[in-house]
Amino acid sequence: MKKKVLAVLLAAAMVLSMAACGAKGGDAEKSDGGDSAEGGESKGYSFEIIVKSFQSTYWQAAVQGIEKACSELGVTANSNGPANESDIADQVQMLDDAIEKKPDGIGLAACDTNSVLDSLSKALEAGIPVVCFDTGVDNAPEGSVHATVATDNVSAGATAAENMFPVIEEKIKAATTSDQVRIGEVNQDATALNIQQRGQGFIDKMLELCTGAGKKVAVVGNEFYVNATEGAVAEAEAEVIIEVGVPAQTTVDLASTEAQKIMSKDDTIAIFGSNQTTAEGVITANQTLNKLATDPEKGIIGAGFDAGTPQKEAINNGQFIGSVTQSPLMMGYECIYTLAKICDGESVEDIPMEGYWYNTENMDADDIAPNLYD
């Protein structure tokens, strides 16, 4: 008897909490609608936006941009995304559900560029235009994706190398095969296209700059990046070594171990963390090593990517010389504008977004600050 009563009570508690959550969701949607009614001429389009996850605060800025564009245009957008960037199947399901709702358009940041192909065909059949943002889908069915709003990751990675090189130039010029210098890079993984391009963009640009300074470069570490790099020499013949670390899982603790492994070596002069997690890994490793500095004579030069409180503090404290930010806010914003243009019957094209270098000097500038989420 007792057991049954308890079972009923627990069941009731669950139903109540579900109802509470449901009510909360409803309120949020309503307030979205309210916002859009206030802004300018109402076009009344409704869009479904699928982001990669809400795992990093990066997407918070994207949603800000989406909401800003919605209120300016008088349209509504419902944002959704899986719990984790690796929950590929969940995202495909969300995309299919979004298509079922028959919105005026869909904005998509795909977790896995191959898994969404079937759904994109469905959207094409249903006549729903899709705009990809953040990540492009290269082999999308003809006509399904109308435009892509994405950071050019190769050039964003290169931006980090271009800004790091002048600081360590003297050290690189002084390097010899018997007295090598090491530049580290920590990448979150070797599978996602944007991380691959960004990591490779940094390596290729650094290799080009070092070669320009008359030095030979070797790339060591993670097999993917070692094999993908062209123009590198064997470790023994090189004056400059680029060491690439990739953690076994995408957590800050494992990323920090990879960073620590590289930063512990005596010949390391610089290190680059190519996204928020790995940049924080570098910062965490430095908490015990205390080696990062803005002067190459005093320590290791550090640079990061994206934002977040720890990284912004590292720049203000002189641990990082600077970082590259994408503009998630502008990508979300442009995505909604592009979708609205398609609905208005205007022609649209891809919008490549730059990576912006930021440091203590321009962190508060109007065009940079909104992207530097906490």
Added chain:
Amino acid sequence: MANKKAFGKIKGREAMVLGIIIVMVVLFSLLSPTFRTYPTLVSVLDNSYYIALMALGVTFPLITGGVDLSIGTGLVSYALIGGYLIIHQGTSVAVGIIACIGIGVLIGVFNGALIALMDLPPFLATLCTCMITRGLGPALCGGFGVSWPSAISETGAFRKIFKFVTADGTVVPIGIIFILVLVVIMSFVLNHTKVGRYTIAIGSNKEATRLAGVNVKFYHMLAYIISGLFAGLAGVAYAATYATIYPGSGAGFELDAIGGAIVGGVSASGGVGTIFGTFLGVLVICLMKVGLPFIGLQANWQQIFTGIVLIVAVLVDVVKKKK
């Protein structure tokens, strides 16, 4: 007499694990000159705090013959909610920490109720709470990651429990003292209090324990509450060490803790285990997590290697028992 024998066996296990730790340290030090430095030692300890806390707690359900799979996603979820209260709701850090631990205890109560009172299999019940906690944090906090106050800010003072930096920049990993104190306390609880003795008794023979007049349901439930409490503490430790909490992460953390406990001699079928053994087992896991990258093993091989070491550790136990 039988008791004494069991006791002796466990001691032998602990000595063996200690031997494994020494062999690993020597091996990694020989293979990587940068491994045998003070910062690397600190890093191993940093890595161990949250895993050790989870493992101390999960040892209790394991000894009852159950398991708690909700601790990994749980700790992330609790730390996320605590951080959200501090950063976005403007509460004090103390409130955030209490919330983090408190929600852990609540989930422990929930697990305990499902398993001890409603007879759900522990694997199934905690698998469900694992899913619930995975979604709970992001659902309550708007789905975004959150960074706890940094060590340099005034409100970040709680981080000094785990890592103290002296004026000349030397890092003192005092978190290990905190962990060792808890190891001593929980060892006492497991071996010298009713709670501990009944936990072991439930794992050895639940029916006999019930017939002996013990309130089995209460003590069985308590094992999961202890596990939840320590998952909450682990959440605080994780936030103190790594600052930013990412929603959706944490799946797999529990395996490090459970793996550590098993390596340390806790029997997967219940009834046997020590807190000190669990602690040593966690050190083995953490040494591998930090050491394998240092000797140049790449990501995929690290995971394969860790799996193989776990199999060997359990196999040694099985072979020994058969003898």
